Amino acid sequence: MPRVRKGSEMKQRDEIVVLTDAVLITCIVQRGVADTVVDAATEAGAQGATIFYARGTGVRQKHLGVLGITVNAEKEVIYIVAPSDHADHIFERVYVAAKLDTPGMGMIYMAALEKMATYVPPEVAARFGQHD
Amino acid sequence: MTEKVLQRRLRYGEFLSAVRVKQRRVSYKEVHADAGRKPRMQRLRLVDLHRLLTPYVSLRFMEQLRAVVPLALFLALFQIAALRADVLQGELIAFGMLAVMLGLMFFMDGVKYGLMPFSENIGFNLPNRATPAVVLGFAFLLGGIATLAEPAIGALRAAGSSVDPIRAPWLHLLLTRYPDRLVMAVGLGVGLAVVVGMLRFFFAWRMKTLVIATLIPCLALTAYAGFDPRLAPIIGLAWDCGAITTGPVTVPLVLALGIGVAAAAGQEDNPLAGFGIVTLASLFPAIAVMLVAIGLVAEVPDPALLLPIVGAGDTLPWWEQTPAGELIAALRAIGPLILLLWLVQRFLLGDAIKQRNLIGYGVVVAVLGMALFNLGLTVGLIPLGNQAGATVPAAFSAGSNGAALYPYPVGIGLTLIFAATLGYGATVAEPALNAMGTTVENLTDGAFPRRLLIQTVAVGVALGIALGVSKIIFQWSMLPLLLCAYTVALGCTLLSSEEYVSLAWDSAGVTTGPVTVPLVLALGLGLGRAVGAAEGFGILAMASVGPIVSVQLVGFWIRRSAALAARQER
Numbered sequence: 001m002p003r004v005r006k007g008s009e010m011k012q013r014d015e016i017v018v019l020t021d022a023v024l025i026t027c028i029v030q031r032g033v034a035d036t037v038v039d040a041a042t043e044a045g046a047q048g049a050t051i052f053y054a055r056g057t058g059v060r061q062k063h064l065g066v067l068g069i070t071v072n073a074e075k076e077v078i079y080i081v082a083p084s085d086h087a088d089h090i091f092e093r094v095y096v097a098a099k100l101d102t103p104g105m106g107m108i109y110m111a112a113l114e115k116m117a118t119y120v121p122p123e124v125a126a127r128f129g130q131h132d
Numbered sequence: 133m134t135e136k137v138l139q140r141r142l143r144y145g146e147f148l149s150a151v152r153v154k155q156r157r158v159s160y161k162e163v164h165a166d167a168g169r170k171p172r173m174q175r176l177r178l179v180d181l182h183r184l185l186t187p188y189v190s191l192r193f194m195e196q197l198r199a200v201v202p203l204a205l206f207l208a209l210f211q212i213a214a215l216r217a218d219v220l221q222g223e224l225i226a227f228g229m230l231a232v233m234l235g236l237m238f239f240m241d242g243v244k245y246g247l248m249p250f251s252e253n254i255g256f257n258l259p260n261r262a263t264p265a266v267v268l269g270f271a272f273l274l275g276g277i278a279t280l281a282e283p284a285i286g287a288l289r290a291a292g293s294s295v296d297p298i299r300a301p302w303l304h305l306l307l308t309r310y311p312d313r314l315v316m317a318v319g320l321g322v323g324l325a326v327v328v329g330m331l332r333f334f335f336a337w338r339m340k341t342l343v344i345a346t347l348i349p350c351l352a353l354t355a356y357a358g359f360d361p362r363l364a365p366i367i368g369l370a371w372d373c374g375a376i377t378t379g380p381v382t383v384p385l386v387l388a389l390g391i392g393v394a395a396a397a398g399q400e401d402n403p404l405a406g407f408g409i410v411t412l413a414s415l416f417p418a419i420a421v422m423l424v425a426i427g428l429v430a431e432v433p434d435p436a437l438l439l440p441i442v443g444a445g446d447t448l449p450w451w452e453q454t455p456a457g458e459l460i461a462a463l464r465a466i467g468p469l470i471l472l473l474w475l476v477q478r479f480l481l482g483d484a485i486k487q488r489n490l491i492g493y494g495v496v497v498a499v500l501g502m503a504l505f506n507l508g509l510t511v512g513l514i515p516l517g518n519q520a521g522a523t524v525p526a527a528f529s530a531g532s533n534g535a536a537l538y539p540y541p542v543g544i545g546l547t548l549i550f551a552a553t554l555g556y557g558a559t560v561a562e563p564a565l566n567a568m569g570t571t572v573e574n575l576t577d578g579a580f581p582r583r584l585l586i587q588t589v590a591v592g593v594a595l596g597i598a599l600g601v602s603k604i605i606f607q608w609s610m611l612p613l614l615l616c617a618y619t620v621a622l623g624c625t626l627l628s629s630e631e632y633v634s635l636a637w638d639s640a641g642v643t644t645g646p647v648t649v650p651l652v653l654a655l656g657l658g659l660g661r662a663v664g665a666a667e668g669f670g671i672l673a674m675a676s677v678g679p680i681v682s683v684q685l686v687g688f689w690i691r692r693s694a695a696l697a698a699r700q701e702r
Contacts, residue, residue, distance in 0.1 A: 066493045070188035102180040
C-alpha cells in the first residue's frame with residue numbers, strides 16, 4: 001500500500017503544503033473533444049482539468065491516406081493532475097471516452113510528478129502530515 | 133487467510149486498480165523500430181471509419197442543411213398554407229434538394245483541398261517572382277475561368293426557356309441560342325474586374341473613386357440600352373449577372389491572389405485589402421453583357437427569321453441525361469480552372485506539387501459535388517422556385533381556376549411580404565455574410581457590430597427583393613428602377629467615408645449565395661410567366677442595391693450618433 005503523505009509540518013504559518021504522489025495525465029485530442037475527456041475524467045474522480053489549444057500532426061499525414069482529411073490538425077491538450085492510485089482508472093476511462101483506439105483520435109500519457117501545491121483546506125492539511 | 137483478506141480495509145483506488153482493464157506493456161522503442169521500416173496503411177475497423185467519417189461529414193452536411201432546408205420549407209409551406217396549392221412532384225424536389233445539399237458539401241470540400249492550396253501558393257509567390265504584366269494576365273484568366281466554375285452560373289443556362297420569344301426576342305435569342313456567349317461575357321467582365329482590383333493594389337486607388345468611375349459608365353450604358361426597345365428587356369438580365377458571379381469559388385481564389393499582390397505592393401497589414409474586388413466583379417459583368425447584347429442586336433437584325441434550333445423543343449426526362457450530362461458539365465466548369473492553376477504552379481513558379489493525393493481527392497470531390505449540385509439545381513431548386521413564382525399570382529388575380537384567393541390589396545401585400553421574408557431569411561442564413569460581419573466588427577472596433585451588419589444587409593435584401601417582385605407583378609420598366617436605385621446608391625457613396633463604401637458594396641456581392649441565386653432567379657421567371665411579363669429578371673439586381681443603400685445609411689447613422697456623443701461629452 002502506497003504511503004499517503006499529503007502535507008508537511010504545520011509549525012510555521014508561512015509554510016507551503018506540498019502534495020506528493022500526484023500524477024499528471026496529458027491527453028491530446030482533436031478540437032472539440034476536450035469536453036468529453038473532461039467529463040469522463042471528472043466522473044472517474046479527477047478534481048479538475050486544464051485545456052490548451054494546440055496544433056499537431058502525426059498519424060494523419062502518414063498512414064490514413066485520403067481519410068487523413070477527416071482528422072483536424074487543430075488539437076486540444078488536456079492536463080489532469082490525479083492522485084497516483086486513481087490515475088490508472090482515469091487514464092482508462094479517458095482512453096475509452098475519447099475513443100483513442102481509432103487512428104487519428106489522439107493520444108494520452110501520464111507521468112509521475114515530484115510535487116505539486118495548491119490550496120489545501122487547513123483542516124485537511126492538519127489531519128495529514130503530523131506523523132513524519 | 134481468506135478471512136484476513138476480507139477484513140482488510142481496501143482503499144477505493146486500490147479496488148479500482150484491481151478491476152481495471154488489462155494493460156499490456158509494450159516497449160515503444162521496439163514498436164517505433166518496427167514501424168520505421170515500412171509505413172503502411174492501417175487496417176481500419178468499421179467502427180474506426182464511423183468515428184472518423186461521421187463527425188466530419190455531419191458537420192459539413194449540417195452547414196448546408198441549415199442554409200437550404202429553412203428556405204425550401206418556407207417556400208413549400210407558403211405555397212401550401214397561403215396559396216392552397218400542392219407542391220407538384222414533391223418527392224422529386226425533395227430528392228433534388230438533397231442532391232443540392234450533398235453537392236454543395238462535396239464541392240466546398242473539394243475547393244478547399246483541391247483548389248485553395250494552389251491558389252494560396254500562387255497568390256503568395258507569383259507577385260514576387262513574376263512581372264506585373266504576368267500577374268495581371270493571370271488575374272484576368274483566373275477571374276474569368278473561376279466564374280465558369282461558379283455553381284450558380286448553371287441557373288443562368290436553365291433560364292432561357294421561360295422568356296417570351298415574341299416580346300423579348302433578343303433576350304430569348306441570347307439565352308437559348310448563345311448562352312455560351314453570355315457566360316463568356318460574364319467571365320470576361322469578372323476577369324477585367326479582377327485586373328482592375330489588382331491595379332488598385334499597385335496604385336493604391338481609393339475604393340470610392342473606383343466605384344464612381346465604374347458606376348457612371350455602367351449607368352450610362354444602361355440608359356442607352358433602356359431607350360432602345362430591342363435592348364430594354366436585356367438590362368434586367370445584365371444586372372442580375374453581376375449578382376450571380378460572386379460566389380464561393382471566385383471570391384476566395386481571387387482574395388488569395390489579392391492578398392499576395394497587396395503584400396508585394398508594400399501595403400502589408402492593410403485591413404481593407406480584401407475588400408473591393410467583389411464589388412467590381414458585380415459591375416463589370418453587367419457592362420460586358422450589355423455590350424454583348426448591343427453586338428447581338430447589330431449582328432441579328434431580326435431574330436424571328438432565324439431557323440429554330442433543332443431539338444430545342446425536346447424534353448428528355450432528366451435521368452436520360454444523367455449522370456453523364458451533369459458530370460460533363462461539371463468537368464467543363466472545373467477542368468479549365470484546375471488546368472490553369474496547375475500550369476501556373478508547374479511552369480511559371482516551377483514548384484513541385486505537394487500532397488498530390490489530397491489535391492487529387494479535392495479535384496475529384498469538387499467535380500462530383502458540382503455534378504450533384506447541377507442535378508439538384510435542375511430537379512429541385514429551379515422547379516421549386518418556378519412553382520412558387522407561378523402560384524403566387526393566384527393570391528391577388530383571378531386565375532384559370534376561379535377567383536383570386538384574397539382581395540387584391542391583401543393579395544399583393546401578402547406576396548410582397550412573402551418576397552421580403554424570403555430575402556431576409558436567405559440572407560441571415562448566408563455563412564459568408566456571418567464571416568464578413570465578424571471581420572467588420574473587428575475592423576470598426578465594435579462600432580458596427582456583427583449582428584447589426586447582418587440585420588442591415590438582410591433588411592436591404594428583403595426590400596430589394598420585394599421591389600424586384602413588384603417590378604415583375606406590375607410590369608414596371610427596369611430602366612427607371614435601376615437608375616433611381618443606383619443613383620441613390622451613388623449619392624450615398626459620394627457622401628460616405630471610404631470604409632463604409634467598401635463595406636456596403638461588398639456586402640451586396642456577398643449575400644447572393646449558390647442556393648439563393650437559383651431560387652430567386654427561378655422565382656422571378658415563374659412569376660414573370662404567370663403574370664404574363666416579357667421576362668422575369670431583375671430581382672437579383674434589386675436585391676444587390678438594397679444592402680448597398682441600407683448599409684451606408686446605417687453607416688451615416690453610426691457616424692452621426694458618434695459625433696453627437698462626442699459633442700455631449702464636451
